[in-house]
Amino acid sequence: MNLDNFIKNILKKTEDKNFSESEIYLNKSQNFEVRLYQGEVDYYEENEEYGLAFRGEINNKMGYSYTEKFSDELIDDILTRAENNANIMDEEEKIFSGSKSYKELSETKGIYSLDRTKKIDLLKKLEKKIFEYDDRVRSINYCIYADEKSGEEIVNSKDLNLNFKNDISYIYISVVVEDEGEVHTSSHYKLFRDLDEVDPDQFVKKIIEDAVRQFGAADIKSGQYPVILRNEVFIDMLSTFSSTFSAENVQKGLSLFEGKMNEQVANKVVNIVDDPFYAKGYRRTPFDSEGAASKYKEVIKKGKLTTYLHNLKTAKKSSVQTTGNAYRSNHKSKISISPTNMYLKKGEADFTKLKNQIEKGLLVENVQGLHSGANQVSGDFSLSARGFFIENGDIAKPVEQITISGNFLKLLKDIILIGNDFKMGLPGSGHFGSASILVKNLDISGS
Amino acid sequence: MLSKSLLENIIDTALSEGGDFAEIFVEDKITNSINLINGKIDSANTGNDYGVGIRVIKDTNEIYVYTNDDQKDNLLKLAKKAAGMFKKADLKSSRLRFADYDNLHPVKIYPADLNQTEKVEFIRRAYLTADQYDELITQVVVGLSDYTQNVQIANSNGVFVEDERSRVRLGIQAVASLEGEKQTGFQGPGAHMGFELFDQIDITKRAEDAARMAVTMIKAGHAPQGKMPVIIDNKFGGVIFHEACGHGLEATSVAKNNSVFSNKLKEKIASEKVTAIDDGTIAHQWGSQNFDDEGHKTQRNVLIERGILKNYMIDFINGRRLNMKSTGSGRRESYRYAPTSRMTNTFIDNGEYSREEIIAATEFGLYAKHMGGGSVNPATGDFNFNVREGYIIKNGQIEKPVRGATLIGKGADILKKIDMVANNLDLAEGMCGSISGSVPAGVGQPTLRVSELTVGGRGEKE
Numbered sequence: 063m064n065l066d067n068f069i070k071n072i073l074k075k076t077e078d079k080n081f082s083e084s085e086i087y088l089n090k091s092q093n094f095e096v097r098l099y100q101g102e103v104d105y106y107e108e109n110e111e112y113g114l115a116f117r118g119e120i121n122n123k124m125g126y127s128y129t130e131k132f133s134d135e136l137i138d139d140i141l142t143r144a145e146n147n148a149n150i151m152d153e154e155e156k157i158f159s160g161s162k163s164y165k166e167l168s169e170t171k172g173i174y175s176l177d178r179t180k181k182i183d184l185l186k187k188l189e190k191k192i193f194e195y196d197d198r199v200r201s202i203n204y205c206i207y208a209d210e211k212s213g214e215e216i217v218n219s220k221d222l223n224l225n226f227k228n229d230i231s232y233i234y235i236s237v238v239v240e241d242e243g244e245v246h247t248s249s250h251y252k253l254f255r256d257l258d259e260v261d262p263d264q265f266v267k268k269i270i271e272d273a274v275r276q277f278g279a280a281d282i283k284s285g286q287y288p289v290i291l292r293n294e295v296f297i298d299m300l301s302t303f304s305s306t307f308s309a310e311n312v313q314k315g316l317s318l319f320e321g322k323m324n325e326q327v328a329n330k331v332v333n334i335v336d337d338p339f340y341a342k343g344y345r346r347t348p349f350d351s352e353g354a355a356s357k358y359k360e361v362i363k364k365g366k367l368t369t370y371l372h373n374l375k376t377a378k379k380s381s382v383q384t385t386g387n388a389y390r391s392n393h394k395s396k397i398s399i400s401p402t403n404m405y406l407k408k409g410e411a412d413f414t415k416l417k418n419q420i421e422k423g424l425l426v427e428n429v430q431g432l433h434s435g436a437n438q439v440s441g442d443f444s445l446s447a448r449g450f451f452i453e454n455g456d457i458a459k460p461v462e463q464i465t466i467s468g469n470f471l472k473l474l475k476d477i478i479l480i481g482n483d484f485k486m487g488l489p490g491s492g493h494f495g496s497a498s499i500l501v502k503n504l505d506i507s508g509s
Numbered sequence: 510m511l512s513k514s515l516l517e518n519i520i521d522t523a524l525s526e527g528g529d530f531a532e533i534f535v536e537d538k539i540t541n542s543i544n545l546i547n548g549k550i551d552s553a554n555t556g557n558d559y560g561v562g563i564r565v566i567k568d569t570n571e572i573y574v575y576t577n578d579d580q581k582d583n584l585l586k587l588a589k590k591a592a593g594m595f596k597k598a599d600l601k602s603s604r605l606r607f608a609d610y611d612n613l614h615p616v617k618i619y620p621a622d623l624n625q626t627e628k629v630e631f632i633r634r635a636y637l638t639a640d641q642y643d644e645l646i647t648q649v650v651v652g653l654s655d656y657t658q659n660v661q662i663a664n665s666n667g668v669f670v671e672d673e674r675s676r677v678r679l680g681i682q683a684v685a686s687l688e689g690e691k692q693t694g695f696q697g698p699g700a701h702m703g704f705e706l707f708d709q710i711d712i713t714k715r716a717e718d719a720a721r722m723a724v725t726m727i728k729a730g731h732a733p734q735g736k737m738p739v740i741i742d743n744k745f746g747g748v749i750f751h752e753a754c755g756h757g758l759e760a761t762s763v764a765k766n767n768s769v770f771s772n773k774l775k776e777k778i779a780s781e782k783v784t785a786i787d788d789g790t791i792a793h794q795w796g797s798q799n800f801d802d803e804g805h806k807t808q809r810n811v812l813i814e815r816g817i818l819k820n821y822m823i824d825f826i827n828g829r830r831l832n833m834k835s836t837g838s839g840r841r842e843s844y845r846y847a848p849t850s851r852m853t854n855t856f857i858d859n860g861e862y863s864r865e866e867i868i869a870a871t872e873f874g875l876y877a878k879h880m881g882g883g884s885v886n887p888a889t890g891d892f893n894f895n896v897r898e899g900y901i902i903k904n905g906q907i908e909k910p911v912r913g914a915t916l917i918g919k920g921a922d923i924l925k926k927i928d929m930v931a932n933n934l935d936l937a938e939g940m941c942g943s944i945s946g947s948v949p950a951g952v953g954q955p956t957l958r959v960s961e962l963t964v965g966g967r968g969e970k971e
Contacts, residue, residue, distance in 0.1 A: 099765065105847070106594055107573045111560070128556035130577045131537075136557070143555040150625045152549035203767040203888060238767060238888045245769070247888045281963070284734045314546055315648045315684065316691075394540075396552040431893035434882030435915045439684060440691045444915035444965045446893030463891070465734075465915050465965025507734030507915075507965035 065112065068132050069217060072116060075137050076219070079145060081118035081125075083157040085218035087351070089113040089393040091211060092174060098185050098205040113393030116140050117157070120148040124155035128393045155375055155397075159220035161355035164348040165339060172229035172255045174209045181207050184257060185233065191266045192237060196274055200240040203247070207233050210344075214351070222353045230344045230489065233260060239273040248273035251488055253344075272427065275450075279460035281508035282451055288423035289466065289501045290416050290452070295429050296496040297487035300334075300406060302432045303441070303470045304492055307336075307361055308387075308399040309376035311438075318441045318471050319367055327367045328474035333407040334362040336371065338386065343403025344489035351397055352388035359385060361404070362474075371399050391491055405495030409480030416481050416500050418455040424506060425450045425457065426466060441470040444507075467505040476502035510671070511535055511561070513605055515581060516663040519563065520603040522588040524665055527595040528565035528572070530825075531588075531603075534802065535561050535579075535661040536844040541620060542654040545632045548640065553625060558658075560844035563588055567595045569829050573847040605669035610799055610806070613792050616675045616703040620655035623704055628653055631679065631707055635716040639683045642720035645727055647691075648684040649720075653677075655704075662804035670804040676795070676949060677706045678938065681716050685723035692729075692912060694722025695881075695897065699938040699949070702793045722879060722898050725910050732899055732914035732966025738874035739916060739962045740867055740902065745880050745937035747856050747952035750785060752883040753892040753920035758812050760827030760838070760850040761944065762887040769890040769921050773818050779924035781816040782860055782957075789837060789853030795938040796854040796951035803839035803848050810836045812855075813924075824850040842946025849944055854951030860930025864956040867929045869905040875914060875964050876900040876907060882939070883916075890920035915965040923959055931956035 069086050076084040090112050097105035115128040118141070125148025127140050173181075185207045193199055213227040236249035250269040252260055291299070303318075311317040319327065328334075338347050338356035347356055352374055359369055372380070373388035376399065389400035417425070429445040436443040444467040450457045481498035511519075516533055523531035538558040544551050561584060562575040572591045576583060632651045639649045655677040662670045678699025685692050696715040700706045741749055754770075762768040770778060779785075789807025791797050798807050803825050811819050823831065824839035827850055840851035868876065876899065883894020896914040900907045936953035 102570060104570045105573070106571070107847070108590075109575050109845075111575070111845070112577050115556075126552070126554040128554070130559040131557055132577070139557075146625045147553035147555060150543070150550050150553055150629050153551055201766055203762070203765065245889050247886055314650075315686070316650075318691075394554070394556055394558075396554055430886070430891070431884050431895065431915065433884065435893060435895040437693065439693050442913050444895065444913050444967075446891065446915065446917040446965070463917060463919075463963060465893070465917055465963070467734075467913065467915070467965055467967045505734065505967045507963060509736060509963075 065114065065132060068134065071134055072137050072140065073219065075141060076118055079141050080120045082120065083219045084116065084118035085157050085216065087115040087390060087393060088215040090213045093208065093210050094174065095206060095208040096182055096185065098189050101186065101189065103182060115393035116144050118144050118148065119157055120145060122154045123148045123151040126396055157218050157220060158222065158353045158374060160222045160353055164355045167339060167346065167348045169227050170229055170255055172209065172211065173231055173257065174211045174229055180257060184260065188233070188235060188262055188265060191262055192270065195266050195270045198239045198241045198274060199237055199270065201238045202235060203238055204234060204236040216353045224349050224353055226347050226349065228344055228346055229255070231255060232488065235269060237269055237273055241277050244277055246273050246276040253486060276448065276460045276462065279448065279462040281463045282461055282506065283509060284507045286503045287506050288420050289504045290425045291499050291501060292425065292427050293483055293485050293496050293498045294487065295426050296406065296499050297494045298429065298432055300404065300496060301487065301490060301492065301494040302436045303438060304401050304404055304494070305438045307371045307401065309370035309372045309380060310399050312370050313376055313379055316439050319370070322367050325367055326365050327471065328362050328365040329477045330365040331409065331480055332362055332365050332474060332477050333360060334404065335360050335407060336401045336404045338402035340403040342486055343493045345402040345493045347402065350386045350388040351390040354384045354386045354388060356386040356402060371401060373397060373399050389491065401492035403493045406480065406497065408482050408484035408497040411479050411481050413481060413483060413498065416479060416498060417452055419479060419500055420452045421454060423452050424461065425452055429466065443468060443470065464506055464508040467507065473501060478502050510537065510659065510661050511579065513669065516661070516669070517603045517605055519584055519588045520663065520665050522585050523563055523565045523592050525589070526592040528567045528592060530566040530665055532564045532664040532803065533561065534844055536658060538656055538658040539621065540656040542652065543625065543628055543632060545636055545651045548636060550629060558843060562844040563591055564847055565591045565595065566826060569826055571826055571847060575844050603665050604667060605663050606667045607669045613790060613799055614701045614797060618704040620657055620675060620677065620703060631712060634712050635679060635681045638713045638716035639681060639720040642717055643724045645685040645687055645724050646683055646720050647686040650682040652680040662800065662802065664804060668804040670800050672798070672800050674701065674798060675703050676701050677704055679712065681719040683720040683723040685727040687727045690727065692723050692726035694719040694726065697938055699795050700793050701795060701797050725898060726912045729910035729912040731968035732875065732911040732964060733968045734964060734966045736961050736963050738871055738958060738960055739964065740871060740874060740876045740956065740958045741880065742878045743931070743933050743954055743956045744935045745939070745952060746877065747937070747954035748880045748883055748894060748939060750857050750954060751852060751855050751950065751952045752885045752894055753918070753923050754785070755852050755855045756885050757887045757890060757920055758821050759852070760821050760823040760831060763821050764827040764830035768887045770818060776818055777816050778818045778921065779813050779816040780927045782930045783813055783816055783924060783927055784858040785813040786811050786858060787822055787852055787855045791854055794854045794936060794951050795949050796852065798853065801837045801839045802841045803835065805835045805837045805839060807837040807853055822850045822852060824848055840945060840948050842948055846945040851943060851945060851948055852941060852950050854936060854953065856934065856936060856953030857930065857955065857957065859932045859934045859955050862929050862931045864931050864933060867931055867956055867958050868902060868907065870929065871902050871905060871958065874902045876902050885920065892920055893917045911966065911968065913966055917963050917965060923962065926960045927957055928960045929958040
């Protein structure tokens with residue numbers, strides 16, 4: 063589909079309307095996904111899609127609209143909708159003419175176009191190995207291979223013209239194991255840009271061991287315990303609470319970090335970075351969704367909060383420079399704020415060292431319910447969890463049907479040791495990473 | 510929208526290489542959303558979602574492709590490509606039969622009939638009420654969203670459906686602050702109808718309730734931890750059944766033996782106090798539709814009757830896997846998703862007690878007056894959900910509010926532990942996320958008591 067003419071025609075028609083400035087944001091994405099079931103591909107998907115967003119300024123107010131229909135006769139609708147929206151806005155917003163310079167970043171070369179049968183064969187191999195590894199594997203409820211490729215393009219009346227593409231591939235598998243009527247599940251994922259990065263044996267070992275080690279799990283007595291949060295668990299928590307770094311939420315009284323700039327908000331071992339250039343990140347980009355240059359920054363440095371994440375609107379309100387964190391998840395969303403690739407910097411402790419710090423405590427392998435059991439405004443969380451009880455530095459028994467509760471601010475202050483098992487999670491609005499962490503204590507509810 | 514002859518042509522092309530079933534889903538949807546924060550309109554966006562999804566199935570294997578480009582050549586090319594995934598020709602010729610139907614959800618005031626300024630009035634009314642409710646209210650966020658979705662669904666069995674769905678929803682979040690802490694309250698009324706919604710619901714009352722919840726919670730202590738009886742109130746309290754059991758009764762997980770309720774038909778899986786229903790036909794209810802997204806009429810499906818498992822929620826392809834009929838449960842967020850079995854409006858039916866009787870019969874426990882969301886692992890039945898507004902019950906009376914409670918347990922256990930059910934069934938609105946995207950889902954129940962659940966809080970059990 064050639065959209066260049068359509069874009070030109072829209073921008074040309076804005077001259078007949080009241081827009082003083084205007085901008086087109088184009089989202090192009092491709093995805094390929096297969097799901098395997100009992101040796102057969104039982105779901106296959108391959109798509110290419112486009113979305114186009116318009117925004118235009120009228121009396122310093124911004125009007126938004128979007129479309130997935132690309133026909134010239136609809137241009138009037140697109141512009142009229144944006145005009146009607148500009149007319150009810152109370153907040154001011156500006157179209158950007160561009161930053162002085164942008165980091166030179168080469169686009170990744172992923173494997174979207176690589177022979178599909180190689181990908182399916184890898185998945186088949188994994189499925190086969192899983193069933194061979196342990197006869198307590200009852201079923202595989204998800205066995206997914208996916209390639210995702212997405213591109214952003216910004217063209218505006220202030221002569222800005224930017225585009226950048228990103229791609230990533232991943233395998234996600236979830237297994238069900240059963241022994242004498244007792245059922246457990248475990249899931250595991252691997253992100254990569256080359257098939258060679260996947261070690262099938264290691265993948266299978268990780269997922270099965272994690273599943274079967276849960277046999278015999280029970281709850282524990284309620285109380286406060288020191289806790290190790292596994293890397294994937296803290297990745298999910300960081301992702302959930304990352305909205306608190308947004309200057310927009312701070313200015314609107316919806317952030318825990320309001321009034322805490324330059325204060326010690328975390329233990330001094332904690333360094334949290336937002337890195338739009340991080341090679342393994344899926345949110346790698348030289349510019350943000352408003353066209354401002356992306357920047358590397360340490361959001362929390364040695365436990366001290368050093369910056370909020372800004373777009374142009376919040377930066378203007380706070381009289382600072384934008385941090386290049388303007389974000390649109392796609393053409394349908396307005397400009398907001400999001401981290402790019404955000405991660406807790408890894409420490410030096412290996413896993414044994416983390417465990418050895420605990421006399422009686424918990425290793426949390428998995429939490430559920432972050433979308434409902436964690437409140438981004440108050441920072442409170444109470445999550446369903448499973449893992450292992452640790453006694454004198456050793457894993458003593460599996461634990462399930464417990465909740466871990468606390469407050470994100472207190473958790474940051476209670477991180478006393480950081481592991482070296484760093485990994486990146488599955489990408490969402492931001493792409494988050496972490497190693498496992500040792501937390502002084504959390505409230506555990508069991509029996 | 511596409512012509513009948515083009516739809517037939519696409520279906521035939523999609524079956525030209527050996528698939529045994531083909532389906533087209535055409536979606537043309539106008540969406541609109543307006544948000545207010547700090548008393549100011551902060552964002553407004555209007556758009557047109559448009560695309561065509563083509564699905565080809567052979568036995569129980571499926572191919573799904575979609576596109577925004579509805580030019581005939583492109584659609585036929587795409588259908589051919591999807592067809593080519595299955596080998597061996599098996600030519601058919603499709604004749605679609607247009608399905609006439611009575612619209613159960615007629616719209617009086619279409620979203621497009623009101624201009625943005627008129628819509629802002631509803632938002633401001635909610636904002637002003639919540640903002641002035643109490644001096645502890647420090648922030649109010651109000652969002653209004655509406656859409657009208659037109660779909661065409663056609664398949665190689667001759668099904669040809671055109672349906673229109675309009676939905677309107679208002680979200681009111683109030684934030685209360687005290688001594689550096691914040692707590693929130695929420696109300697989110699919505700329906701499968703137009704803006705006549707606001708003739709039926711009282712915006713002022715809803716906004717007050719959101720503010721009241723935030724103010725109550727900011728003054729509340731921490732919820733206790735440990736196992737205790739839990740009374741869950743009606744309306745959105747039904748999220749407990751939705752999470753703990755509803756997902757496990759979707760054919761998506763049942764058919765592949767990934768649910769705790771697989772192979773349990775006709776067995777007693779719940780206390781005999783429990784009758785549970787999924788009903789996509791209730792007029793104007795949030796999760797209702799004339800047809801599901803596979804062109805099958807929605808139904809009232811009794812899932813559990815007096816504790817006995819009667820039926821699952823079934824879509825086309827999982828119907829093949831289970832050798833059972835579709836129950837009109839095939840749903841998807843948009844043309845970007847292949848459909849799968851999902852809930853519509855799911856609720857536990859009325860029992861015999863009153864709310865007051867249940868509270869009076871409880872010596873010590875948690876009263877969950879407003880629930881938040883939750884999630885479940887269908888294979889193990891492990892669920893969790895959070896309580897937005899909770900109270901401690903002592904000696905048969907509501908003692909004091911508590912915050913931060915999470916309820917966890919196993920779906921199969923909780924169904925057996927429901928020991929009192931009231932007679933005040935009512936429904937509420939939610940969004941449900943799963944493998945075919947996020948869809949509007951109604952939840953509901955009368956007030957009921959679970960004899961024992963694990964409550965995860967930060968306070969001591971007294």
